[in-house]
Amino acid sequence: MNGRACEAIAAGRAFSFGEIDVAFGEGRVTLTGPRPGRAPRTLDATVEALRRHVRFDDRGRYRPLSGARTLPGGWRITLPARLAGAALEAVYPLAALHQAQAAAGTLRVAPFAETAARQRGRYRAAGELDAAGRDLARATLCGGCARTPVWAGESASAEAIPCPEACGPLLALCREAARWRAEPPPPAPPDGGVPFAAFETPGNELRETLLLSLSRAPSAMARG
Amino acid sequence: MSGPRRALLLAGHGSQLDARSGEAVRAHARRLAASGAFDEVLTGFWKEEPALARALDGCRADDVVIVPAFMAEGYFVNEVVPAELGLDGPLTRRGGRMLRLARPLGAHPLLAEAVAARALEAGAAADGAVFVLGHGHPRDPRSARAVRAQVGRIRATGRFARVEAVFTDQAPRADAIPALADGRAATVVPFFAAGGWHVGRAAAAIPANARLAAPAGAHALATDALAALAREAARG
Numbered sequence: 138m139n140g141r142a143c144e145a146i147a148a149g150r151a152f153s154f155g156e157i158d159v160a161f162g163e164g165r166v167t168l169t170g171p172r173p174g175r176a177p178r179t180l181d182a183t184v185e186a187l188r189r190h191v192r193f194d195d196r197g198r199y200r201p202l203s204g205a206r207t208l209p210g211g212w213r214i215t216l217p218a219r220l221a222g223a224a225l226e227a228v229y230p231l232a233a234l235h236q237a238q239a240a241a242g243t244l245r246v247a248p249f250a251e252t253a254a255r256q257r258g259r260y261r262a263a264g265e266l267d268a269a270g271r272d273l274a275r276a277t278l279c280g281g282c283a284r285t286p287v288w289a290g291e292s293a294s295a296e297a298i299p300c301p302e303a304c305g306p307l308l309a310l311c312r313e314a315a316r317w318r319a320e321p322p323p324p325a326p327p328d329g330g331v332p333f334a335a336f337e338t339p340g341n342e343l344r345e346t347l348l349l350s351l352s353r354a355p356s357a358m359a360r361g
Numbered sequence: 362m363s364g365p366r367r368a369l370l371l372a373g374h375g376s377q378l379d380a381r382s383g384e385a386v387r388a389h390a391r392r393l394a395a396s397g398a399f400d401e402v403l404t405g406f407w408k409e410e411p412a413l414a415r416a417l418d419g420c421r422a423d424d425v426v427i428v429p430a431f432m433a434e435g436y437f438v439n440e441v442v443p444a445e446l447g448l449d450g451p452l453t454r455r456g457g458r459m460l461r462l463a464r465p466l467g468a469h470p471l472l473a474e475a476v477a478a479r480a481l482e483a484g485a486a487a488d489g490a491v492f493v494l495g496h497g498h499p500r501d502p503r504s505a506r507a508v509r510a511q512v513g514r515i516r517a518t519g520r521f522a523r524v525e526a527v528f529t530d531q532a533p534r535a536d537a538i539p540a541l542a543d544g545r546a547a548t549v550v551p552f553f554a555a556g557g558w559h560v561g562r563a564a565a566a567i568p569a570n571a572r573l574a575a576p577a578g579a580h581a582l583a584t585d586a587l588a589a590l591a592r593e594a595a596r597g
Contacts, residue, residue: 192380199378199379199380201376201410202410203410230410231415231418231419235418245418255444255445257444258436302412304410304412305377305407305409305412306377309377333377
């Protein structure tokens, strides 16, 4: 398969991917998380142990967005080299595949309107957010993500992880922002204890960041 | 010469708020992958990664069976899963590939066995009352249908003195359990695909003296049910 990550794995060559570093030696692959320090914790040598470890950030909060630059720090894992692809998949699902498809020109990219049109129930409101609000929501969420939103027209380098479609957390954030446009809630102090994607909860860090951005950029409709 | 490559996709709900929500589906997928019955076993979630809409991005199979790991033949199975995967109905032909949509997990008779097993694990006795706690929907009768069907199957075994359906979102609700139990020890089995928000809410609603079992949809028997549903859909 094409793509820098797949090529590096095939060649047994060290590379960085999102927030992790990958190195090979003596038939084994070692993945190192961010902020390893002098003595990073060694995880149990299974892909499942890795997957479970990266589900939570340093504060113990659930990470529903795999690309969020909130990977827990100070760990490493060593596995048989044949499991390198599975290990990447455990940290960043579909990312190596999408990188390879982008390199081959076969990546299926879905514009926001297509993804929004597919939504049902209360998620339909995500498509009602004005373009300026949507750009602010994207900047708020995608700005802290290791994936590059090519669905929004951004170009991704060969080393980047392309994101071909607006993700569930972004749709949820847009849904809330559409409501906030109509009736802005009062701001609250950001609270790192609020779950990452609890956008309905005052104090959620992404909510408060986006509310501030929206207050500074009224919608075209609001401006009259 | 080998035949067409066959894949199984387990379509789950997942959650952006609760890490437990997708774990049962992943455990089913690991067991089914180990069985070797399919060339590929994939997972896709509505509210988790990998997203349903992208779950087949790397799939190389010609023939894909999609089994919804949902308990009712309702909104998710009939609207969300087909919309996310671009399905035309039970059978979709796209780009030389067959996509077969199976019945949902909660429809299979093995789930009655899973409920009974969960009740026994939690300590239910033959003279006790077992309550199968489903989601339900006040405006969509399809949501409760699978729960009632499984209740009928468990009753028919005569294994427990009383078996009743209760729901989180329609009557009868969990607050009816004391009256329905009629003095018998009550065991509540969540008829959900996984632990998570719904089961947590259910736990908060049941009477303090009732036993709460683990969700039926996360039982190993549910893995067998998923495999059976996949075989059923593959036969067409």
